[in-house]
Amino acid sequence: MGKGDKKSKRGKIHIGTSGVSRPRKKKKPAKKAATKEAAPKKAAKKAK
Numbered sequence: 001m002g003k004g005d006k007k008s009k010r011g012k013i014h015i016g017t018s019g020v021s022r023p024r025k026k027k028k029p030a031k032k033a034a035t036k037e038a039a040p041k042k043a044a045k046k047a048k
Contacts, residue, residue, distance in 0.1 A: 005011040012022040 001008045001010070003010055003014040006015065006017075007019075007021065009021045012019055018024045
């Protein structure tokens with residue numbers, strides 16, 4: 001078990017692949033920038 005072993009964690013790191021012994025890390029969802037402009041607010045009707 002070493003760098004030449006494709007099934008070991010150390011071998012996966014050396015080769016640069018992923019698998020059962022070295023699963024890929026999930027990417028965090030990127031925060032979306034406020035691309036949409038806020039709709040203009042309507043004036044509230046005053047009650048008499």
